[in-house]
Amino acid sequence: PNNKAQVLVARRIFPDIVERLRAHCEVDLHDANEPLPQAELIRRLQGKQGLFASGTERIDATLLDACPDLRAVCLMTVGYNNVDLDACSVRGVLVSNAPDVLTETTADFGFALMMAAARRISESEHYLRRGDWKQWRVDLFAGADVHGATLGILGMGRIGQAIARRGALGFGMPVIYHNRSRLPAEQEAPLAARWVEKDELLRQSDHLVIVLPYTPASHHMVAARELALMKPTATLTNIARGGVVDDAALAEALAAGRIAAAGLDVFEGEPTVHPALLQCANVVLTPHIASASVPTRRAMCNLAVDNLIAFFGGGVPPTALNLPLKPRP
Numbered sequence: 072p073n074n075k076a077q078v079l080v081a082r083r084i085f086p087d088i089v090e091r092l093r094a095h096c097e098v099d100l101h102d103a104n105e106p107l108p109q110a111e112l113i114r115r116l117q118g119k120q121g122l123f124a125s126g127t128e129r130i131d132a133t134l135l136d137a138c139p140d141l142r143a144v145c146l147m148t149v150g151y152n153n154v155d156l157d158a159c160s161v162r163g164v165l166v167s168n169a170p171d172v173l174t175e176t177t178a179d180f181g182f183a184l185m186m187a188a189a190r191r192i193s194e195s196e197h198y199l200r201r202g203d204w205k206q207w208r209v210d211l212f213a214g215a216d217v218h219g220a221t222l223g224i225l226g227m228g229r230i231g232q233a234i235a236r237r238g239a240l241g242f243g244m245p246v247i248y249h250n251r252s253r254l255p256a257e258q259e260a261p262l263a264a265r266w267v268e269k270d271e272l273l274r275q276s277d278h279l280v281i282v283l284p285y286t287p288a289s290h291h292m293v294a295a296r297e298l299a300l301m302k303p304t305a306t307l308t309n310i311a312r313g314g315v316v317d318d319a320a321l322a323e324a325l326a327a328g329r330i331a332a333a334g335l336d337v338f339e340g341e342p343t344v345h346p347a348l349l350q351c352a353n354v355v356l357t358p359h360i361a362s363a364s365v366p367t368r369r370a371m372c373n374l375a376v377d378n379l380i381a382f383f384g385g386g387v388p389p390t391a392l393n394l395p396l397k398p399r400p
């Protein structure tokens with residue numbers, strides 16, 4: 072008999088990181104890129120105390136009640152909108168996420184997506200690949216400037232601030248932001264970042280980047296009314312969650328030229344993408360890869376494993392979301 076904790080790793084991850092976990096826990100690896108259907112996930116969790124989660128698994132009261140042995144859900148993502156944190160806390164189930172390790176990589180990508188939208192990089196590449204480049208013309212794919220333009224950030228957390236740094240310090244962009252709470256003056260000052268009301272942010276931004284957590288309060292925070300406030304020359308970039316933006320309204324605004332362009336890494340109902348967005352030339356579309364550099368994806372996986380190892384070793388999980396934890400009945 073061994074008293075190692077039993078842990079389900081719900082997706083294929085880096086094999087050496089699975090081995091690292093195996094040195095501490097009994098591991099059942101779902102070694103596939105396809106997610107386990109919910110019923111199968113519940114079945115595989117029977118008798119298991121831990122779950123290494125990719126962020127896409129739905130962890131709700133039904134699952135928790137069907138998996139009475141479960142003690143810890145450790146996510147390799149910073150967003151935890153698929154986890155009912157209250158339901159976990161009430162049942163004494165630890166939840167951890169993976170903040171900080173992906174901040175700079177995700178900000179790099181958000182900035183790149185914003186630049187690609189502003190300077191029409193995807194649209195022009197498609198044109199070239201189609202063989203349509205026959206001659207020079209003065210306004211060929213002429214877009215919007217990034218340097219010196221007003222950068223608007225909706226959601227000024229760790230990633231939002233990292234994007235603001237890139238814009239303010241690297242590209243001379245005036246930065247405005249909207250967040251539930253204002254940053255302390257010493258954090259605003261180096262960026263010369265200015266808090267504004269949400270509608271003001273929409274009106275003034277040349278490039279709007281959305282980086283806030285998806286919660287019931289942020290559902291469709293940017294929909295038809297908000298898009299109508301934006302400048303016709305503005306771009307919108309979403310690296311948060313699909314549900315924060317009303318994709319149907321965005322596709323309409325893009326098609327009608329009510330805003331100039333968009334960069335989207337996240338979608339409502341992903342991996343399915345709204346067909347109207349696929350029809351728009353002025354949108355850069357990527358498959359939820361903002362955190363996907365090799366070192367960062369490894370760091371995210373390692374951090375989830377650190378949490379599992381600490382929790383089952385009797386230590387303090389480094390990035391727990393719901394400590395102190397009451398014992399699971």
Ligand code: 8YV
Nearest residue numbers: 125126127147148149150362
């Ligand atoms: C994940 C993310 O790759 O960390 C997050 O919240 O959105 C990404 O880093 C994505 O959630 C896939 O699971």
